[in-house]
Amino acid sequence: MKIKEEKIRELIAQLETILTALQDKEEEAEEVLSHINDEYQKSALNLIHYNTFRTFDLRSTQKKLRNLGLTRLANAEGHLKASLVKTRFILYSLLGDSPMVPIKSGLSIKNGKKLLAKRTKELLGYRSKGRRVRIMVTQPAQAAQDYEMVYDMVRNGMNCARINCAHDSREIWEKIIRNIKKAATAQGKNVKIAMDLGGPKIRTGAIAKGPKVRKFTPVRDESGNIVSPALILLVPQITEDSEPNTIAVASEWLGQLKEEDQLILTDTRNKLRKLKVVKVTGAQVLAHCYETSYIGTGTVVSNTRKDVEECAVGELPPIERAILLKINDILTITKADIPGQPSEFDEDGNLLKGAHISCQLPAIFNRLKEGDQIVFDDGKIEGHIETMHPDYFEVRITRAKEKGSKLRAEKGMNFPTTDLGISGLTEKDKIDLEFVAKHADIVNYSFVNSKEDVELLLTELKKWDVVNKLSIILKIETRFAFDNLVEILLTAMQVKQIGVMIARGDLAVETGWDSIGKVQEEMLSLCGAAHIPVVWATQVLESLAKKGLPSRSEITDATTSLKAECVMLNKGPYITEVLQLLNKILSEMERFHEKNETMLPKLEKL
Structure with missing residues (x-):
């Protein structure tokens, strides 16, 4: 009995040490807290508490608390001080005693959850029926013309539409927004509009173009026998929409071709090749080729019919080299x-x-x-x-x-290990921000690395008089942004409505594949401590969106997104199917997960 009492007193002492550290840090942070928006005062203080709490190695303490059947504080980020004070009270009660110095617990567990729910609704709109997690969908350029596609997105559960300013034009953005609002109004829904500022992108430059040649290869079986010939489409002119198997020839010569004509050419490797005309349709002719052929600009093609003169192949696009x-x-x-x-x-x-x-x-x-x-x-x-x-x-x-x-x-x-000193706002971003301020509900801020980047954005928002009108989602996509996340959040808390996007693609490259799991969990915890909504982004059900079939790991990943407040989907031809599946997964799995807490409904057979 005495041993158990000593262990409890050790735990009490450990909690007292942590609570004292929290109080000390709170006093140090008075200057920081003085700049925080009234809406975020309690959340900022809780974030400071949680960040201080995580300076301790808590594993031993957690195991001892678990052995006593008490909370391990593993999910206490949203109401940290309250959980510590209540745990301390229980430990004293086990000894038949009470704390000598009472401590105000601050934000309650219930109120911490309420704050996050309230801010999620303000930032990302109303949730869909039966689903807590919102869905954000990246809009393709096609959404500017295809109203039915946008309508289906809204009908199948899109809560927020994302437009990337790195692509397309203002004219297209405006048409997309018009279709989103029309579809939302038609269905009695409120769909938020988020626009990404492109940010500074470090990319490889141009590569010298290759020769103006196209390769045509018949399909062969394992034994080398031809299964189907190469298809060559002859047209008067090649456009951006032309298929890769197209070559251009003079329209007058093209008009003389007939089905069953035999064409002869010497390809760029000086190989004699024969083509057979199999179909003539208006201004285009389909020919079959039974041997691999390299046909280039200027390649001369002749007809075995003597009444047709030879013709040179017209301008072909150069090969994109790598x-x-x-x-x-x-x-x-x-x-x-x-x-x-x-x-x-x-x-x-x-x-x-x-x-x-x-x-x-x-x-x-x-x-x-x-x-x-x-x-x-x-x-x-x-x-x-x-x-x-x-x-x-x-x-x-x-x-x-x-x-x-x-x-x-x-x-x-x-450059994952290098501080490049790049600002999150480019000159193009500042120009685009004028449009975003007039037409969007949310600005997604790319390449945030420091509190100075946040201050730069706030300065620009003041120019357009949209501070506290335009919501902000901070895209965290570098290791420096992760390392500076606490001060980035505290700086952003000067305004009313903010969120964080875990840009897992760039973040994985920047932090390393072996670290991304830990990084995204830590980000969820820090944002949970600040009661800031999180958008789970990059490659969610991407195989399904692009190819029509999801991988098993993608289904598991989609389930993990329940830890966030919103899931972002990228564009793809099967986006409607993705929305339907994700809506079902999130709705059904919420019985088992509430944020990062496991829920236990009655066990049922499949």
């Missing part, structure tokens, strides 16, 4: 906007000239140093800076596919 990179390769990144080139080799495979590509944001060169990590194309290729020069740097590739990975133009470049 740089193939293997482990240990050296890639040069240039400051100057020079078209990139793949490596060049001699006939024996010896390297003649290394590959190079430019960086679209040359301002970062002043912040980089040898040894810095670099990641390309959402983590598909990795390397480190081996040598640094004023106008270029050389990267040693450390991660790629076994046979090499292709790096293309306009692909993302991340």
